[in-house]
Amino acid sequence: MVIRRVLSVLVAGAVMMSGGLIARAVALENERADVIAELQAVIQSTDRTQMRADHLTGMIEIAEHDTADRAAVLEVRPAFLDEITAFGALINGAGAAVDTSTHRAAAVSAQQTVLAEHDDPAVVVAATATVHALTEKVGEEVATWQAAQSAGPGGPRWSSSGPEGYARVRAALDTVGGAGVGLYESASCAGGTAPACANSNGYIKYRADIAGWSTERLNWAMAHELAHIYQFQVWGSLNSADAYRSLFRGDPEFLANCMAVVRGYPGSVGCDTAQQAWASGIWVGAVR
Structure with a gap:
C-alpha cells in the first residue's frame, strides 16, 4: 500500500510537471509569434520609410536638375535679347529699302521658341545664332541696296x-x-x-x-x-x-x-x- 501510494504521488507530480512544461512552451510560442509580428511590422514600416525617403530624394534630385536647367537657360537668354534687339533696330532702319518680311517672320519664330523653352539652353543658343545670321543677312541686303543708290545719273539717288x-x-x-x-x-x-x-x-x-x-x-x-x-x-x-x-x-x-x-x-x-x-x-x- 505504501509503495502504491508513493507511485501515485510520483505520477501525479509528473503529470503536474508535464502540464507546466506544456503551458510554458505555449507561452513561449505566443511570445515568439508576437516578437515575429512586431519585427515584421517594424520591417514593413522601415521599408515604407525607405521608399518615402527614396521618393523624396528623387524629387529633390529632379527639382535640383530642373533648377539647374532653368538657370542655364536664363544664363544664355541675355545674349538672345541682345541679338533680337539689334535685329529689330536694323529692320526699323531698313525702312522700305529691302523686303524684310521673311526675315522678320523667322526672327519672330525664333523669339517664340525661346519664350517657350525652360530646360534646354542649347535651344536658346541655336535661336540666338539664327537671329544673328538674320541680322547679318538683312545688313548685307541693306548695304547692297544703299550701294546701288549711287549708280544713277547725278550721283546718289537721294x-x-x-x-x-x-x-x-x-x-x-x-x-x-x-x-x-x-x-x-x-x-x-x-x-x-x-x-x-x-x-x-x-x-x-x-x-x-x-x-x-x-x-x-x-x-x-x-x-x-x-x-x-x-x-x-x-x-x-x-x-x-x-x-x-x-x-x-x-x-x-x-x-x-x-x-x-x-x-x-x-x-x-x-x-x-x-x-x-x-x-x-x-x-x-x-x-x-
Whole structure:
C-alpha cells in the first residue's frame, strides 16, 4: 500500500510537471509569434520609410536638375535679347529699302521658341545664332541696296530726303505703274522751282520736299511725271498730231495731267471725255 501510494504521488507530480512544461512552451510560442509580428511590422514600416525617403530624394534630385536647367537657360537668354534687339533696330532702319518680311517672320519664330523653352539652353543658343545670321543677312541686303543708290545719273539717288523719303516717293511711282523707271532726288528741276521732272533718257527726278506730301498728291505727281516718260517715247509723232494741238494746245503738261486722270490720279486741272480718250492712247504708244 505504501509503495502504491508513493507511485501515485510520483505520477501525479509528473503529470503536474508535464502540464507546466506544456503551458510554458505555449507561452513561449505566443511570445515568439508576437516578437515575429512586431519585427515584421517594424520591417514593413522601415521599408515604407525607405521608399518615402527614396521618393523624396528623387524629387529633390529632379527639382535640383530642373533648377539647374532653368538657370542655364536664363544664363544664355541675355545674349538672345541682345541679338533680337539689334535685329529689330536694323529692320526699323531698313525702312522700305529691302523686303524684310521673311526675315522678320523667322526672327519672330525664333523669339517664340525661346519664350517657350525652360530646360534646354542649347535651344536658346541655336535661336540666338539664327537671329544673328538674320541680322547679318538683312545688313548685307541693306548695304547692297544703299550701294546701288549711287549708280544713277547725278550721283546718289537721294541726299536730303534720306532713304525713308526716297522710299516713299519710290513707292508712289511704283503704285502708278512706274516700277521700272529710275528715280533720283534733285533740286535741278526748273532750277528748283518744279517739284519733279521727267528726263527724256527715261528717269524721273524729284525735289526733296515732296517726300512729305500726302499720298494722294504724291501719287498724282508721279503719275504726271510718268506720263512724260511715255510722251517721250512717241515724241515725234505726238508733236506732229493735229489732235494734240487742238485738244491740248500742244501743251505736254496739260496732256500729262489728262494722262494721270486716265490712270485714276486727277490733279487740279480737269479733262473732258474727248481729251481723256485721246490721252489714254499715249499710255499704249498710240498717237491718233
